[in-house]
Amino acid sequence: DVKVTQSSRYLVKRTGEKVFLECVQDMDHENMFWYRQDPGLGLRLIYFSYDVKMKEKGDIPEGYSVSREKKERFSLILESASTNQTSMYLCASASGGGTEAFFGQGTRLTVV
Amino acid sequence: GEDVEQSLFLSVREGDSSVINCTYTDSSSTYLYWYKQEPGAGLQLLTYIFSNMDMKQDQRLTVLLNKKDKHLSLRIADTQTGDSAIYFCAERGRASGTYKYIFGTGTRLKVLA
Numbered sequence: 729d730v731k732v733t734q735s736s737r738y739l740v741k742r743t744g745e746k747v748f749l750e751c752v753q754d755m756d757h758e759n760m761f762w763y764r765q766d767p768g769l770g771l772r773l774i775y776f777s778y779d780v781k782m783k784e785k786g787d788i789p790e791g792y793s794v795s796r797e798k799k800e801r802f803s804l805i806l807e808s809a810s811t812n813q814t815s816m817y818l819c820a821s822a823s824g825g826g827t828e829a830f831f832g833q834g835t836r837l838t839v840v
Numbered sequence: 841g842e843d844v845e846q847s848l849f850l851s852v853r854e855g856d857s858s859v860i861n862c863t864y865t866d867s868s869s870t871y872l873y874w875y876k877q878e879p880g881a882g883l884q885l886l887t888y889i890f891s892n893m894d895m896k897q898d899q900r901l902t903v904l905l906n907k908k909d910k911h912l913s914l915r916i917a918d919t920q921t922g923d924s925a926i927y928f929c930a931e932r933g934r935a936s937g938t939y940k941y942i943f944g945t946g947t948r949l950k951v952l953a
Binding site: 778820 | 844846848871873875880881882883884885888928930932935936938939940941942943944945946
């Protein structure tokens with residue numbers, strides 16, 4: 729069965745901390761994505777990756793970076809967390825020629 | 841750039857049909873999707889339609905695509921309380937030699953018993 733796993737369901741961090749959100753997929757997918765979800769704004773693409781060590785900015789990359797050292801793992805990094813980064817973060821993966829994106833269960837991050 | 845728009849809320853009575861609408865801007869999109877998100881969960885694919893199709897039916901779900909107007913709709917027949925969720929429209933667009941998925945704001949469907 730297809731699986732995208734995010735390391736935490738809930739996370740509380742302090743302003744200024746460096747935060748790592750981890751995502752692992754077991755489907756050998758080339759493409760992986762990080763979105764944030766906010767009420768009334770839907771899902772907005774932060775970063776995506778189409779291969780190991782390759783990354784592309786999405787629509788709202790400011791304040792974030794990513795790392796993809798292995799094909800199955802895609803990490804989102806908040807360099808210095810701020811309260812406006814409090815949100816639900818969703819990871820997804822998709823094969824290069826596939827039709828659909830598969831999502832993890834989400835990480836609800838609160839920055840205090 | 842690409843943009844996908846949906847209304848934010850829809851309320852229907854149990855047993856009625858629900859119709860959720862979406863407009864998109866990227867005419868080169870090859871696939872259009874409907875995802876469902878239940879409370880506290882990630883997104884789950886409900887159905888998708890290829891851009892050369894006008895309609896796709898899957899049990900209680902009917903997807904209609906009007907490519908000329910860039911309009912996509914999802915009809916749920918005999919809506920049940922278990923259908924209460926947020927429904928996201930999405931398109932697949934080209935990006936840097938691969939694809940990316942652009943989502944709408946989501947429509948929160950509330951089914952009244």
